[in-house]
Amino acid sequence: MKTPIALLGSALLMTAAAAAPLEGKLSSADIIAATTADDWRALDPENTLYIELEQGRVVVALSPSLAQNHVANFKKLARAKFYDGLSFYRVIDGFVAQGGDLLEIRAKDIAPLAAEFDTAAPEGFAFHRLKDKDGYARQSGFVDSLPAGYDPKTKRAWHIHCTGAVAAARGDEPDTASTEFYVSLQPTRYLDRNMSVFGRVVFGMELVQALRRVAPAESPDGDLGDKIVSVRVAADVPEAERTNLEILRSDRPAFEAYAEARRNRPEAFFVYRPDYIDLCQLSVPVRPVSAE
Amino acid sequence: MKTPIALLGSALLMTAAAAAPLEGKLSSADIIAATTADDWRALDPENTLYIELEQGRVVVALSPSLAQNHVANFKKLARAKFYDGLSFYRVIDGFVAQGGDLLEIRAKDIAPLAAEFDTAAPEGFAFHRLKDKDGYARQSGFVDSLPAGYDPKTKRAWHIHCTGAVAAARGDEPDTASTEFYVSLQPTRYLDRNMSVFGRVVFGMELVQALRRVAPAESPDGDLGDKIVSVRVAADVPEAERTNLEILRSDRPAFEAYAEARRNRPEAFFVYRPDYIDLCQLSVPVRPVSAE
Numbered sequence: 001m002k003t004p005i006a007l008l009g010s011a012l013l014m015t016a017a018a019a020a021p022l023e024g025k026l027s028s029a030d031i032i033a034a035t036t037a038d039d040w041r042a043l044d045p046e047n048t049l050y051i052e053l054e055q056g057r058v059v060v061a062l063s064p065s066l067a068q069n070h071v072a073n074f075k076k077l078a079r080a081k082f083y084d085g086l087s088f089y090r091v092i093d094g095f096v097a098q099g100g101d102l103l104e105i106r107a108k109d110i111a112p113l114a115a116e117f118d119t120a121a122p123e124g125f126a127f128h129r130l131k132d133k134d135g136y137a138r139q140s141g142f143v144d145s146l147p148a149g150y151d152p153k154t155k156r157a158w159h160i161h162c163t164g165a166v167a168a169a170r171g172d173e174p175d176t177a178s179t180e181f182y183v184s185l186q187p188t189r190y191l192d193r194n195m196s197v198f199g200r201v202v203f204g205m206e207l208v209q210a211l212r213r214v215a216p217a218e219s220p221d222g223d224l225g226d227k228i229v230s231v232r233v234a235a236d237v238p239e240a241e242r243t244n245l246e247i248l249r250s251d252r253p254a255f256e257a258y259a260e261a262r263r264n265r266p267e268a269f270f271v272y273r274p275d276y277i278d279l280c281q282l283s284v285p286v287r288p289v290s291a292e
Numbered sequence: 293m294k295t296p297i298a299l300l301g302s303a304l305l306m307t308a309a310a311a312a313p314l315e316g317k318l319s320s321a322d323i324i325a326a327t328t329a330d331d332w333r334a335l336d337p338e339n340t341l342y343i344e345l346e347q348g349r350v351v352v353a354l355s356p357s358l359a360q361n362h363v364a365n366f367k368k369l370a371r372a373k374f375y376d377g378l379s380f381y382r383v384i385d386g387f388v389a390q391g392g393d394l395l396e397i398r399a400k401d402i403a404p405l406a407a408e409f410d411t412a413a414p415e416g417f418a419f420h421r422l423k424d425k426d427g428y429a430r431q432s433g434f435v436d437s438l439p440a441g442y443d444p445k446t447k448r449a450w451h452i453h454c455t456g457a458v459a460a461a462r463g464d465e466p467d468t469a470s471t472e473f474y475v476s477l478q479p480t481r482y483l484d485r486n487m488s489v490f491g492r493v494v495f496g497m498e499l500v501q502a503l504r505r506v507a508p509a510e511s512p513d514g515d516l517g518d519k520i521v522s523v524r525v526a527a528d529v530p531e532a533e534r535t536n537l538e539i540l541r542s543d544r545p546a547f548e549a550y551a552e553a554r555r556n557r558p559e560a561f562f563v564y565r566p567d568y569i570d571l572c573q574l575s576v577p578v579r580p581v582s583a584e
Contacts, residue, residue, distance in 0.1 A: 093498035094455060094575065117563065132427055135568035163386065163478055172561055185501070186455055186478065187573060190557060193564035206385035209477070210502040265482060269464055271409065272485035276427035278570075281479055283386065 025266035031257045032248075032285055039254040040246040041145070042289055045235035047071070049078060049199065050243070051099075052229040053211075058204035059234075059243050060166050063197070065125065065143050066159055067116040070168055070177070070198040075233050077179060082106055083231040087224040091211045095188065098169055099228055100180035102216055107179040115174040116196040118158035121150065127157065128250040130259060132276050136160070136189045140279045142250035146200050147279050149192060159197035161188040162280035164208075166199040183208050187280040202286045203245055244289040258285070317558035323549045324540075324577055331546040332538040333437070334581055339363070340526035341370060341491065342535070343391075345503075346519055350496035351526075351535050352458050355489070357417065357435050358451055359408040362460055362469070362490040367525050369471060374398060375523040379516040383503045387480065390461055391520055392472035394508055399471040407466040408488040410450035413442065417449065420542040422551060424568050428452070428481045432571045434542035438492050439571050441484060451489035453480040454572035456500075458491040475500050479572040494578045495537055536581040550577070 026034075043061055051058040062071045077083065083100065090098035101107040121127070127141055127150050134140035137149030143157060147165075150157045159165065165184040168177035183201055184191075185208065201208060214225040234242055248255055263277040318326075335353055343350040354363045369375065375392065382390035393399040413419070419433055419442050426432035429441030435449060439457075442449045451457065457476040460469035475493055476483075477500065493500060506517040526534055540547055555569040 093501060133425060135424055135570060136566045174563055187570070189570060189573060190554070190562075190566065192566070194562050206505045209385065213498045262482070270482075270486050271466055274428045274482065274484070278427060278479070278481060281481060 025264075026257070026261060027265070027267055028258055028261040031254060031261055035248070035254050039249055039252050040287075041249045042244065042246045043202070043234070045237075045242065046233065048234035049074065050230075050232045050234055050237060051083075051204075052232070053207055054227055054229060055207045055210070056204060057243060058207055059202055059245060060199045061144075061146065061202045061247065062199040063144065063146055063159055065122055066119045066148065066157055067196050067198040068119075069113055070116055070196045073113055073178075074168075074181065074198060077110075078231040078233050079236065081230065082179060083228050086228045087226060088211050088228065089214060089225040090182075090216045091213050091225060092185075092215075093213055094186050096182040096184055097208050097211050098180060098182040100169070102224060103220055110178040112176045112178045113168070113196075115170075115177070116198075117174070117193045118149075118151075118156040121155050121157045125157065126251040128255060130277065130279060130282070132263070132278070134279060136192050142255070142284070145247045145250045145255075145284050147282075147284075158193055159200070160279065161191045161195075161197060162200070163187055164201035164205050165197050166201060167191070167195045167197040170195065185209060189280070202247060202284075203243060245286050246289050248285040250284075317556075318549070318553060319557070319559055320550055320553040323546060323553055327540070327546050331541055331544050332579075333541045334536065334538045335494070335526070337527035337529075337534065338525065341366065342522075342524045342526055342529060343375075343496075344521040344524070345499055346521060347499045347502070348496060349535060350499055351494055351537060352491045353436075353438065353494045353539065354491040355436065355438055355451055357414055358411045358440065358449055359488050359490040360411075361405055362408055362488045365405055365470075366460075366473065366490065366523075369402075370523040370525050371528065373522065374471060375520050378520045379518060380503050380520065381506060381517040382474075382508045383505045383517060384477075384507075385505055386478050388474040388476055389500050389503050390472060390474040392461070394516060395512055402470040404468045404470045405460070405488075407462075407469070408490075409466070409485045410441075410443075410448040413447050413449045418543045419449065420547060422569065422571060422574070424555070424570070426571060428484050434547070434576070437539045437542045437547075437576050439574075450485055451492070452571065453483045453487075453489060454492070455479060456493035456497050457489050458493060459483070459487045459489040462487065477501060481572070494539060494576075495535060537578050538581050540577040542576075 047062040047064050049060040086101050088097050088099040089102040129139050129141040139150040147160045147162045149160050161184050169180035169182050170177040211226050264273040339354040339356050341352040378393050380389050380391040381394040421431050421433040431442040439452045439454045441452050453476050461472035461474050462469040503518050556565040
């Protein structure tokens with residue numbers, strides 16, 4: 001297995017050798033090295049999807065807190081093997097990879113869902129707010145290690161469209177999503193609060209980035225794009241075949257230390273430090289569950 | 293040829309049919325449709341590079357205003373056929389694709405360049421400032437249709453690391469860039485003013501996104517990654533073999549109208565309008581030069 005640390009955007013220097021940090025400050029690598037087991041959370045198999053492509057596996061962390069109805073819907077569809085043999089039929093560079101049932105043969109009997117563009121913050125809502133200003137949200141940060149926005153006036157929260165966001169496609173009207181989904185290939189923040197985001201790719205994003213670019217076919221014998229072999233809930237996959245990952249918890253002090261080391265990178269390589277981190281450019285560390 | 297409109301990030305709705313704009317406001321599609329020939333600038337063949345891959349052509353618009361020494365250096369190397377047969381040997385998902393001479397066989401006699409992390413704004417500097425706040429730059433906007441930052445106190449400007457930014461790799465010290473270069477696969481703004489950005493991919497970015505992920509090989513017989521067939525200055529390529537593109541000019545009113553239609557998308561599809569555009573999420577329209 002490839003080492004998936006910093007999978008969602010690496011911080012490697014241009015050179016292989018990392019320069020020593022300045023001023024005795026800790027680099028992000030130092031902070032990650034000093035984390036304890038409690039700073040990490042294993043992905044819950046019941047809230048993890050595997051999108052199996054011919055090219056390999058893509059792992060999606062579902063949101064356990066927000067967009068619950070969409071999470072339930074997509075798990076139910078996965079368990080019904082709805083997506084097996086379908087495809088990523090709309091893959092636009094710099095935008096999204098959209099998959100599902102282009103021809104609406106299987107989808108025609110699936111009831112549409114009410115929109116969950118944002119959600120009343122649930123009981124025990126743990127929002128790790130970043131201090132950095134965000135142009136799209138009153139407050140921005142992380143919920144369950146997934147990037148999120150929050151409005152303290154309305155007390156509503158939503159997952160945002162960073163690269164890897166997984167959301168429900170829809171028609172012109174809000175309450176029309178049912179089976180089709182997309183993965184953002186780049187930050188697409190203008191879709192925030194306009195679409196129901198229900199998870200994020202945390203492993204295998206390079207496979208999504210390399211999906212064949214294709215526009216939706218206009219006829220059944222047109223190019224339907226790269227195939228989806230299957231979509232499965234991880235809990236339904238035999239343990240020996242799972243991709244067991246853990247993600248840095250956003251509700252622990254190590255996460256904020258990590259964010260600060262990204263906001264102002266102490267490595268001597270850097271001559272300019274912006275004292276700022278864009279939410280979508282803060283990669284969330286993901287790693288294999290250790291064998292200990 | 294594929295239609296490269298909005299190549300740097302599409303604005304397509306989830307559905308094929310575009311909803312009618314609200315309130316009589318113009319959508320970005322309406323604004324583009326109403327542009328005149330004067331609103332577009334053909335890429336200057338003398339300031340355009342073609343990176344030829346086995347998978348196809350990648351077109352880089354070089355900066356005609358900023359990082360001039362780096363532009364001259366990379367053109368000179370292209371004309372010496374320096375890159376022919378080399379490779380993209382460091383391709384990290386969500387970060388950069390770095391190419392050149394990993395083994396430093398050809399590079400060993402090339403003199404390093406002084407850094408051009410930012411540059412004194414040149415005579416006749418045309419900066420199209422966006423009104424939107426930016427966490428990384430005092431002012432952000434576009435120079436020659438390429439995303440840029442500007443500091444009015446120091447009167448210095450720089451190109452920024454949006455997706456497709458082309459910049460010089462370097463060692464730990466600032467003045468060490470010579471032959472190696474990278475393309476940002478995602479916004480990597482923390483590298484702004486820490487690296488010399490000298491151009492941007494304006495066509496073929498989907499080929500860069502799909503480059504095989506590879507870490508630098510530790511020995512000459514290791515995996516050197518996907519091959520670079522050649523790098524050429526467009527002016528040196530026979531006219532019949534060129535990819536003739538034009539880009540929306542950032543110094544004309546149509547550009548700001550376009551930006552506003554992205555800041556607040558008037559299409560009825562959207563239920564939430566952020567009144568904000570992130571610089572790196574404002575795709576700059578590129579299209580084939582018309583046959584007229």
